[in-house]
Amino acid sequence: MRPAPRSPAHSGGLASLIEECADKLALVISYHSGARLVLYPWSWSSEEPPDAHLLRELGGTYAWVAGYRLMQSSRLYFSFGELMDYVYGRYGVPALTVEVYGWALDQGWRREHEARIGNMTVFKHAFECFNPSPGGELLEVLRANAVALRAMLLRYASVLVVRVAGGPVPEPWGLPHWRWRREA
Ligand SMILES: [Zn+2]
Numbered sequence: 001m002r003p004a005p006r007s008p009a010h011s012g013g014l015a016s017l018i019e020e021c022a023d024k025l026a027l028v029i030s031y032h033s034g035a036r037l038v039l040y041p042w043s044w045s046s047e048e049p050p051d052a053h054l055l056r057e058l059g060g061t062y063a064w065v066a067g068y069r070l071m072q073s074s075r076l077y078f079s080f081g082e083l084m085d086y087v088y089g090r091y092g093v094p095a096l097t098v099e100v101y102g103w104a105l106d107q108g109w110r111r112e113h114e115a116r117i118g119n120m121t122v123f124k125h126a127f128e129c130f131n132p133s134p135g136g137e138l139l140e141v142l143r144a145n146a147v148a149l150r151a152m153l154l155r156y157a158s159v160l161v162v163r164v165a166g167g168p169v170p171e172p173w174g175l176p177h178w179r180w181r182r183e184a
Pocket of ligand 1 (some may be wrong): 033
């Protein structure tokens with residue numbers, strides 16, 4: 001079953017832009033903040049996506065280089081109307097969500113920054129939770145992501161381009177064959 005767009009971000013301008021250029025898109029990455037993760041579809045279901053292997057190869061390379069963890073988005077929590085699910089589900093364009101920074105999954109940080117007021121949990125320093133401090137820390141996050149994106153594209157560019165051109169797709173897990181190997 002294909003998921004339908006559910007959030008307002010996917011209606012109107014963005015949806016028509018995607019519709020217009022979907023056949024030229026080789027890869028879509030939706031950048032978020034709040035944790036240090038690379039997520040692959042689906043967000044709305046715990047079922048494996050049809051291209052799970054390819055998506056894990058792409059996301060795994062990015063995650064390994066950036067120092068993030070890779071997981072299926074729905075394992076973090078279920079969410080609906082994600083851009084990633086939409087472009088992959090509707091158009092078959094490989095898509096990932098990258099959470100570039102944050103303390104949302106850090107129990108220690110949360111203990112120090114959550115306060116109970118009556119029956120309500122108040123989150124202190126929300127800006128700090130989602131944003132690296134300007135300057136060195138921000139540059140480090142940007143650098144790590146630029147390097148990870150470049151590494152992933154260098155490794156999988158041919159797979160992604162052939163895929164979007166409609167040609168026979170070389171299986172990414174065939175890549176080790178391209179490496180130099182000593183023959184016995
Ligand atoms: Zn997010």
